[in-house]
Amino acid sequence: MTLYVDCCARKNSATRKLAQALLDQLGEHESLYLYNEDLRPIDEERLAQRDLLIGSGSYDAPMFRYARQWANADTIVIAAPFWDLSFPSLLKTYVENIYVTGLVSRYGEDGTPVGLCKAERLYFVTTAGGKLDERFGYGYIKTLATDCFGIKEVHLIKAEMMDVDGFDREEILNSAIEKIKSGNF
Numbered sequence: 243m244t245l246y247v248d249c250c251a252r253k254n255s256a257t258r259k260l261a262q263a264l265l266d267q268l269g270e271h272e273s274l275y276l277y278n279e280d281l282r283p284i285d286e287e288r289l290a291q292r293d294l295l296i297g298s299g300s301y302d303a304p305m306f307r308y309a310r311q312w313a314n315a316d317t318i319v320i321a322a323p324f325w326d327l328s329f330p331s332l333l334k335t336y337v338e339n340i341y342v343t344g345l346v347s348r349y350g351e352d353g354t355p356v357g358l359c360k361a362e363r364l365y366f367v368t369t370a371g372g373k374l375d376e377r378f379g380y381g382y383i384k385t386l387a388t389d390c391f392g393i394k395e396v397h398l399i400k401a402e403m404m405d406v407d408g409f410d411r412e413e414i415l416n417s418a419i420e421k422i423k424s425g426n427f
């Protein structure tokens with residue numbers, strides 16, 4: 243099953259429209275709209291709870307539902323706009339919640355993470371007001387996926403220069419959508 247993680251705050255999000263074009267090509271999927279979820283940063287109390295659950299091997303705990311869903315997906319699509327050189331902080335909160343040692347990753351003998359996720363492929367869909375800087379948003383997700391989660395292929399799908407004077411937002415978005423429709427993704 244494809245897992246679609248939507249971290250687009252705006253109702254009329256361009257990023258979501260781009261992601262939808264991809265999802266239309268990929269077929270059936272399960273959606274997770276992060277703004278509707280009870281996602282909170284991991285604080286001291288939740289850390290202690292998490293450590294206790296991991297220590298007793300209670301990976302079926304409700305607290306780990308996002309991690310289980312992530313680990314079991316065949317393909318993952320993340321949609322998140324380019325915000326402040328990265329992505330909305332809610333996506334980082336989601337990462338904190340899914341990164342459960344023993345479910346999505348484990349430590350190898352030398353301390354290097356070994357991925358436990360099933361997904362072969364992850365698509366990161368984003369749109370940027372100016373030029374997309376890949377270092378802190380896409381770059382972070384890509385490294386996390388390949389080096390920690392064991393996801394083999396990570397692809398970037400983007401539309402950029404959306405908010406720059408003299409550039410046509412609709413036209414840029416439509417041409418990125420057309421590219422996907424023609425199977426180029």
Ligand SMILES: Cc1cc2nc3c(=O)[nH]c(=O)nc-3n(C[C@H](O)[C@H](O)[C@H](O)COP(=O)(O)O)c2cc1C
Nearest residue numbers: 252255256257323324325326327369370371372404
């Ligand atoms: C809070 C916020 C932060 C943003 N930060 C950047 C940025 O650092 N660089 C950039 O090029 N565009 C930035 N933008 C512009 C968005 O990336 C751009 O408008 C994008 O297409 C919005 O996608 P959406 O329609 O899916 O919300 C920012 C927009 C918002 C609302």
